[in-house]
Amino acid sequence: MEHVVIAGGGPTGLWLAAELRLGGIPVTVLETRRKRDPHSKALTIHPRTLEVLATRGVLERFLAEGRRIPSGHFGGLDGRMDFGVLDTPYPFTLALPQARTEELLEEHGNAAGAQIRRGHQVTGLTKDEDGVSVEATGPDGLYTLRADYIVGCDGTRSTVREAAGIDFPGNDATTWLSRFGNAARRAAEYRRGRVLLAGDAAHMHYPAGGVGLNVGVQDATNLGWKLAATVAGTAPAGLLDSYHTERHPVGADLLLSTRAQTALMNAFSAEGQDLRALLSQLISTVPEFSRSLAEHLSALAVTYPAPAHHHPLTGHRAPNLELSDSTDLFTLLRTGRHVLLNFTGTPAPPSTPPHIITHAAHRPDPRPAWSTVRAALIRPDGHVAWASEQPDAEVLRAEAHVAVSATHR
Structure with a gap:
């Protein structure tokens, strides 16, 4: 019996696999593609994701190959947000083709001991109180895996999500003469029993701001330690449910942000152009506005719900505190x-x-x-x-x- 099966070996699934291995949990990744796609869909790694990579000791390889961009735009506006004002060791976005990002993440997952099977596709599942039976097909034909949990990281057309019967409400894409649509959807539940969703399987959006890969990795970072503790039998009651509680609102914010950016990029009317000009002016002349927008886009501002009467820092991301001359x-x-x-x-x-x-x-x-x-x-x-x-x-x-x-x- 497998402890955890991950459907999908893109950035979200690969990072989640490494996180589970860090927690001591055996994990199998089933990825449909026999080889990595050499054509990149995403280029941008945001400051919070760079921090996450740093907390696992793998960031330097990314920094060595990527190009640092010290400012960013929102919805294609002329005004540029200065990332240099952000409270992070990495006040920039990193441009690195997703194909190379996936390669580095796969190397990290392999080094951690994850079992990554390419050319294997999840085709269905049945779940009960004791686990999940995962139906898959591989080079040798059909087979079934028994697992404690399955996580769908298998994209917007997620087989796992559909097989689990999890709704994916939102709006359909307008027909554009473009390679991308502007559909925006979010799974109604990020967890249903022993089935969980992360990354594009949990949220679908127009690729504005380069946030998709980043939100998926951050989903996996939130889920990994919680699922590892649950499988190990050491998790307190409700810990795994907190994955949905904490990340579902982040998904809503993601859709709000990308819809707003899509609207700005297509604001061709006179009124729309006036709005673009005004927002560009605010970004360029009001530092507090620009900084707040940059914190939002970079995910440094993501805060999770805290119980009443707790310290104001509870739920916030901790900055890289310098604890002594030798460690942080x-x-x-x-x-x-x-x-x-x-x-x-x-x-x-x-x-x-x-x-x-x-x-x-x-x-x-x-x-x-x-x-x-x-x-x-x-x-x-x-x-x-x-x-x-x-x-x-x-x-x-x-x-x-x-x-x-x-x-x-």
Whole structure:
């Protein structure tokens, strides 16, 4: 029996496979294409995706081959957003053909121990309480795999989504004299029992802003550690459901953004041209507007829902905190584990479980949002699970113990 089967060996499926292997879970990827497509559909890797690659120690190979672009456009407007103002070590987009991106991701997946089968296509599935029977065809004909879970990363015409009966509501494409349509759809559910969706199988949109590949990789980063913990039997109740809770709204925002950009690119009327001119002027002359738009497009602004009364940082992406002269947060995240940061100089909670890395920072971070934080728990995907400014050391240790305990069972 397979633990996880991934349908689709594009960027989303390959990255998810490596994430699951980082969590110690055997995974099989079934990819229809016998060889990688040499013709690239996507070129742009955004700052947040560059951060994600850095947290797994594979970014340097991408940077060595890609071209750095320090500014970006929204909907083809003349005004350019300056990525240099963003709070990230990578204030640029990286232009790299998707064919090469896939090759690097496949090498990463193979090195992690994922089983990637090319020339194998998922044709159907049946699911029950104990697992999923995956029907597939390969060079030797039809066969069936039994798995704990299947993840559909098999594109907008997803066989997995259709076989699971998951609705894909949205609007159909207008007929254009173009290679692309402007259809916009989002799966009604990103999880139905033992079937999950990620990447283009979960959301379909016009390729404005080069965001599709990036959102798929970020879907996989959110899902990977949660699914790994679930398969391993260590996940707390509701953890896997939080994949839908957190990423489904991101999909809605993706469709909103790409529809807006599509409208701007096709605003040929006099009124439309006036709107384009006004927005271009705002981007060029109002730094706060330009920065907010750049944070939105680059996914640095993505924040997940946090329980009431939690610290304001909870759910936010953690920046690459410089923790000492020799290490930073992104380096600690390379193991795929939670990271408990201690800015107080006092001992960490006793009996920290093995899936938690505890690090005593030599200094607080100077960023205003972080300068008074005394302890924080960072998830494997780089988002803040818990943070506290509690001045009492004993109370702080008790709070940290509760936060750590909530990450496993």
